[in-house]
Every structure is written in C-alpha cells, then in structure tokens.
Amino acid sequence: xxxxxxxxxxxxSVVCMAVAGLSALLWQSKMLPGLTFxxxxxxxxxxxxxxxxxxxxxxxxxxxxxxxxxLQYREWIYLTSGLDMSYTxxxxxxxxxxxxxxxxVNPEAYHGFLATGRWxxxxxxxxxxxxxxxxxxINKAGHFQSGGVMGLxxxxxxxxxxxxxxxxxxxxxxxxxxLFPQTAACYSCHASHAAVDTTFVQFYPTLLPIAQKxxxxxxxxxxxxxxxxHK
Amino acid sequence: xxxxxxxxxxxxSVVCMAVAGLSALLWQSKMLPGLTFxxxxxxxxxxxxxxxxxxxxxxxxxxxxxxxxxLQYREWIYLTSGLDMSYTxxxxxxxxxxxxxxxxVNPEAYHGFLATGRWxxxxxxxxxxxxxxxxxxINKAGHFQSGGVMGLxxxxxxxxxxxxxxxxxxxxxxxxxxLFPQTAACYSCHASHAAVDTTFVQFYPTLLPIAQKxxxxxxxxxxxxxxxxHK
Numbered sequence: 001x002x003x004x005x006x007x008x009x010x011x012x013s014v015v016c017m018a019v020a021g022l023s024a025l026l027w028q029s030k031m032l033p034g035l036t037f038x039x040x041x042x043x044x045x046x047x048x049x050x051x052x053x054x055x056x057x058x059x060x061x062x063x064x065x066x067x068x069x070x071l072q073y074r075e076w077i078y079l080t081s082g083l084d085m086s087y088t089x090x091x092x093x094x095x096x097x098x099x100x101x102x103x104x105v106n107p108e109a110y111h112g113f114l115a116t117g118r119w120x121x122x123x124x125x126x127x128x129x130x131x132x133x134x135x136x137x138i139n140k141a142g143h144f145q146s147g148g149v150m151g152l153x154x155x156x157x158x159x160x161x162x163x164x165x166x167x168x169x170x171x172x173x174x175x176x177x178x179l180f181p182q183t184a185a186c187y188s189c190h191a192s193h194a195a196v197d198t199t200f201v202q203f204y205p206t207l208l209p210i211a212q213k214x215x216x217x218x219x220x221x222x223x224x225x226x227x228x229x230h231k
Numbered sequence: 232x233x234x235x236x237x238x239x240x241x242x243x244s245v246v247c248m249a250v251a252g253l254s255a256l257l258w259q260s261k262m263l264p265g266l267t268f269x270x271x272x273x274x275x276x277x278x279x280x281x282x283x284x285x286x287x288x289x290x291x292x293x294x295x296x297x298x299x300x301x302l303q304y305r306e307w308i309y310l311t312s313g314l315d316m317s318y319t320x321x322x323x324x325x326x327x328x329x330x331x332x333x334x335x336v337n338p339e340a341y342h343g344f345l346a347t348g349r350w351x352x353x354x355x356x357x358x359x360x361x362x363x364x365x366x367x368x369i370n371k372a373g374h375f376q377s378g379g380v381m382g383l384x385x386x387x388x389x390x391x392x393x394x395x396x397x398x399x400x401x402x403x404x405x406x407x408x409x410l411f412p413q414t415a416a417c418y419s420c421h422a423s424h425a426a427v428d429t430t431f432v433q434f435y436p437t438l439l440p441i442a443q444k445x446x447x448x449x450x451x452x453x454x455x456x457x458x459x460x461h462k
Contacts, residue, residue, distance in 0.1 A: 083373050089372050100314075141316070143316070144434045
C-alpha cells in the first residue's frame with residue numbers, strides 16, 4: 001500500500017486504540033479514502049511470496065527487522081469488528097468521522113485457540129481499518145464499510161524474537177511492516193487490560209467462552225473484571 | 232441454535248434489511264443476549280455433517296425443503312460488517328438498541344468471484360447479527376460485538392432449484408434453516424437494488440472494484456447509481 005504525504009488526521013495526537021485485539025496507532029498516520037488494498041489474487045508479486053492456497057504464513061523479517069506483511073489476511077479467520085472503539089470518551093474534536101476496525105487471525109492460530117484457549121507461537125493478528133459510511137446506495141441509517149484500507153496493523157507472537165513474546169507492527173507497504181518500539185503505549189496497555197496473553201479476547205465473541213472454559217484469562221484481566229463488578 | 236419462546240423484539244413489524252448482501256428479517260424474530268453459537272469444533276454432530284477441514288459445503292435439503300445450515304461459516308471468507316444498517320431512516324421507536332451484521336461467503340464462491348466478478352452456482356452467503364455493546368472492559372466510546380448470535384440468515388444460489396436462481400433462508404436451529412417464501416420483500420428488494428446478481432456487492436469493499444472491472448453490475452444497480460448521481 002502506498003500512503004501519500006498529504007493525509008488527513010483523525011486526531012492531532014498519537015492514540016493507542018488498545019481495542020479489538022490490537023493496539024493501534026491508527027488515526028494519526030493514514031487516512032486516504034481512495035486507497036484500495038487489492039485482494040491477493042490481484043497482486044501477483046506478494047501472492048508469490050505469501051502463497052494463499054493452504055500454505056501457512058510464517059513471519060519473515062528483513063535484516064532491518066521489518067516484517068513481510070501477510071497480504072492474504074482477508075482469507076484468514078475473522079474475529080470481530082468494532083466501530084469507533086476507544087478507551088477514552090469521544091471528544092468534539094473527533095468530528096463526524098467514523099471508522100470500522102476488522103480483526104483477523106491466521107487459521108493455524110485460531111484452531112490452536114479453539115482447542116486450548118491459548119495462542120500458539122507465530123500467531124498473527126491483523127487489525128484493518130475502513131471508513132464507516134452512512135449514506136449510500138439504498139442505505140439511509142447506520143453505517144457500512146466503504147472504500148479502501150485506511151490502516152493496517154499486526155500483532156505478532158514470536159517467542160524467541162521479542163521480549164514479552166509479542167510485538168506490534170504497522171503495515172507501511174505491501175512488502176514492509178515496521179516494528180512499534182517496545183516503549184509504545186500499545187504494549188503496556190495490552191499487558192494491563194487484555195483478557196488472554198496480551199490479546200483482547202474480551203472483544204471476540206466466539207473466543208471469549210473458550211477462554212473462560214479453559215481458564216485462560218490473564219491475572220490483569222481478572223483484576224479488571226473484579227473491579228468492574230464492584231463499581 | 233435454540234431460540235426460547237420469550238424473546239424481545241427489536242421492531243414490531245417485519246422489516247427487510249436488504250443490506251450487507253442479504254435480505255434480513257432480522258429484528259422481528261430472535262433477540263436473546265445469552266445465546267452462544269458455538270464454534271464448529273465444539274458441536275460434534277453438526278461438524279460431522281458439515282466437515283470443515285477443507286471440504287466444500289454443498290447445500291443439502293430435507294424432504295420438507297429445509298436447508299442444513301453451514302455451521303462452519305465462521306471459517307469462511309468475511310466480506311463486511313455494518314452497524315444498524317437500514318433503508319429507512321432510524322426512528323425513535325428503535326430506541327438505543329444497536330446491532331452489528333457480519334457477512335460471510337463460502338471460500339469456493341469467493342475465489343470464483345475474484346476471478347470472474349460472478350457468483351458460481353452453490354454460492355452461500357451468511358448474515359450474522361450480534362449485539363453492539365458500548366461500555367465494557369476498557370472501552371468507553373464506540374461499539375463492539377458482544378454475546379451470542381442474535382440472528383442468522385442465508386442467501387443461497389442453487390440455479391436448478393429456485394426460481395430466480397437464489398433463495399433466502401432463516402436459520403432456526405443448528406440443523407434447520409427455513410425458506411423465506413418467494414413473495415418475501417427480500418427477493419424484490421435484492422432484485423431491484425443489489426449491485427451484482429441480487430447480492431449487495433456495493434457494500435463489500437474488497438469485491439466492489441472487481442465487479443466494476445469485470446462489468447458485472449446489474450442493470451438495476453446501474454440505474455440506481457445514475458439516479459443517485461443526478462440528485
């Protein structure tokens with residue numbers, strides 16, 4: 001994906017969404033309504049690197065530490081969507097702009113989670129943002145997803161490579177995702193509030209019952225939940 | 232899925248959502264916050280009927296004309312989500328209740344569409360509705376999906392079986408989806424406004440460019456679009 005230098009900003013400051021399973025520095029970086037993230041079939045070169053026909057994706061890094069993004073993520077397992085999720089109340093400065101977040105995970109990790117309530121090594125989450133349109137075609141109320149990808153971020157479990165086992169990446173192009181430094185707010189927020197192994201399983205309706213059954217909740221999440229119940 | 236007799240109604244009258252690619256008689260039938268639609272792995276019997284390990288789903292009907300639902304749809308290809316989409320303006324009677332719709336399609340049909348801009352025979356869409364929660368865990372603004380499935384409907388292409396090639400079904404249980412009669416508003420609305428072959432591809436951001444490139448738009452949609460531009 002190419003992001004031109006002229007971009008509209010959702011918020012003036014860097015914010016960490018910390019929801020939908022991925023920490024996100026979404027709104028500050030790229031807002032390009034016309035951007036189209038082509039399905040893998042239409043992008044011959046990346047498809048050749050990350051084959052989609054049943055082959056598993058394995059995180060692969062450049063010498064600089066950049067990650068080759070999984071362009072086939074739209075054929076992965078869908079976990080959930082949110083609209084304008086935020087851990088701070090909405091402010092007037094945000095205006096009328098609305099955004100959907102869609103969360104995907106690689107199939108191997110999903111099946112591992114179904115069986116155990118835990119994420120295996122090499123789990124990869126993708127958080128995709130798209131514009132939430134309101135009026136269009138026959139739609140007169142509510143919101144629908146429209147246009148190209150507005151942001152794309154990854155949450156990667158690579159136990160041997162990262163302190164804390166996981167890392168966040170921002171997809172800068174079809175062939176490059178750059179690492180968020182370990183000091184970014186995403187890491188501490190996910191560690192402090194995510195339900196399972198730094199992932200926001202509390203927002204994934206099909207996985208939450210499995211995590212509960214498997215007693216996979218993090219101590220931090222159990223603490224949060226207990227405090228919430230006492231409010 | 233079991234739907235108890237005591238159910239809260241979103242709207243008093245039958246409404247056809249006609250969005251997100253499926254006509255929907257969503258809100259009038261089943262609103263059960265606690266309902267959990269278990270992943271296929273947890274439902275041994277249906278999984279045996281509809282194997283998920285790479286096997287394609289083929290619509291299978293009972294003697295009464297009911298359809299065996301594809302319980303593995305959460306492992307199918309995700310197309311989009313909407314929030315409170317409607318082709319009529321929102322009314323006060325709808326109150327504060329919000330609902331997400333998630334749309335899935337079987338992988339074989341998706342790959343066929345990527346290649347041709349057309350839906351092959353035996354295409355199956357699934358429209359899943361889930362409650363849109365607002366406050367919970369660390370979320371303070373916007374909406375996230377929470378709880379079990381609130382509604383599940385199918386749009387099935389079976390050229391030899393149905394007049395107009397397609398039919399709509401309402402999933403009543405894990406083993407039974409009942410046919411919407413051809414007189415239901417869904418059929419005429421999809422025929423009159425859907426972008427491609429009675430499906431609302433105009434709301435599927437990854438597929439719309441493909442339909443355009445392949446000149447797959449329906450005459451009805453081209454007429455709608457032309458009228459919209461002249462407004």
